[in-house]
Amino acid sequence: MLSTSTTRSSNRSLHVNCLFSAEINLEKRSPYCSSGWTRINGRCFRYIATPMSWSRAEKNCRSMNANLASVQNIGEYYKIQKLILMRSNKYTETWIGGSDAQQERLWLWSDGTPFRFTFWCSGKPNNLRTQNCLRMNYRGQRCWADFQCYYLRPSVCAKKAWPILG
Numbered sequence: 001m002l003s004t005s006t007t008r009s010s011n012r013s014l015h016v017n018c019l020f021s022a023e024i025n026l027e028k029r030s031p032y033c034s035s036g037w038t039r040i041n042g043r044c045f046r047y048i049a050t051p052m053s054w055s056r057a058e059k060n061c062r063s064m065n066a067n068l069a070s071v072q073n074i075g076e077y078y079k080i081q082k083l084i085l086m087r088s089n090k091y092t093e094t095w096i097g098g099s100d101a102q103q104e105r106l107w108l109w110s111d112g113t114p115f116r117f118t119f120w121c122s123g124k125p126n127n128l129r130t131q132n133c134l135r136m137n138y139r140g141q142r143c144w145a146d147f148q149c150y151y152l153r154p155s156v157c158a159k160k161a162w163p164i165l166g
């Protein structure tokens with residue numbers, strides 16, 4: 001496509017072609033998760049059994065280039081629940097990335113994605129100033145409730161899947 005009339009432009013053309021073919025390969029690739037992570041909807045998830053405060057759990061996720069999990073829809077939520085069930089043999093109460101610690105009643109995901117889908121238990125969040133972190137699998141409904149961030153709970157981390165050749 002590009003002129004190859006001189007050595008200089010030929011090199012440049014080669015470079016552009018390499019970028020172009022890399023882009024094509026990227027489209028053919030399927031998302032990949034490294035060992036210990038489970039792929040759900042193009043992201044990699046990991047259940048962390050060690051109980052930690054919400055902030056510690058988030059920091060631990062970040063040490064693995066992840067954040068506490070955000071949840072985008074009900075299908076994803078059920079898959080995260082299934083992951084927790086597989087890893088802990090029950091629907092363990094678990095920290096995920098929702099928090100209203102910055103501003104009361106303004107819930108955010110720690111990974112920066114929009115806080116749209118919710119699965120709050122009835123009457124939750126009760127928006128107490130002392131309860132600013134989101135625990136999932138609360139009680140029989142396995143819904144969401146706000147909770148004191150310093151309580152120690154297992155957690156779920158999530159990060160984008162890497163593209164590799166499919």
Ligand SMILES: [Ca+2]
Nearest residue numbers: 127128131132
């Ligand atoms: Ca709150």
